[in-house]
Amino acid sequence: MRVLLDECVPKRVRQELPGHAVKTVVEMGWAGVKNGELLRRAAADFDCFLTVDRNLQFQQNVVGLKIAVVVVHARENDFASLRPLMRKVQTALERLKPGQVVDVKG
Numbered sequence: 001m002r003v004l005l006d007e008c009v010p011k012r013v014r015q016e017l018p019g020h021a022v023k024t025v026v027e028m029g030w031a032g033v034k035n036g037e038l039l040r041r042a043a044a045d046f047d048c049f050l051t052v053d054r055n056l057q058f059q060q061n062v063v064g065l066k067i068a069v070v071v072v073h074a075r076e077n078d079f080a081s082l083r084p085l086m087r088k089v090q091t092a093l094e095r096l097k098p099g100q101v102v103d104v105k106g
Helices: 011-016 035-045 079-095
Strands: 002-005 021-024 048-051 068-073 101-105
Touching (some): 002 011, 002 035, 011 079, 079 101
């Protein structure tokens, strides 16, 4: 699966997603792009957008886009807080469908 990490997700998360093609927003040259436009761009090249932004699903309509969103609920957005949730993220990635938003909680 092709996964795009939001700017607020540490790039070290990539190592916790073996078997997936993972890029960051910064690597794509999309730093600072607002969420609506970011999701439209990402939908052309990625299957999943991984974020810790809990408000994204209430601010953006993902239905109809050819991308799914995984929202990770961690107490902090640092690698140490996110790492224990990566097994659940892996499971979510296996079941994702375009236009779906999945919450991953600890």
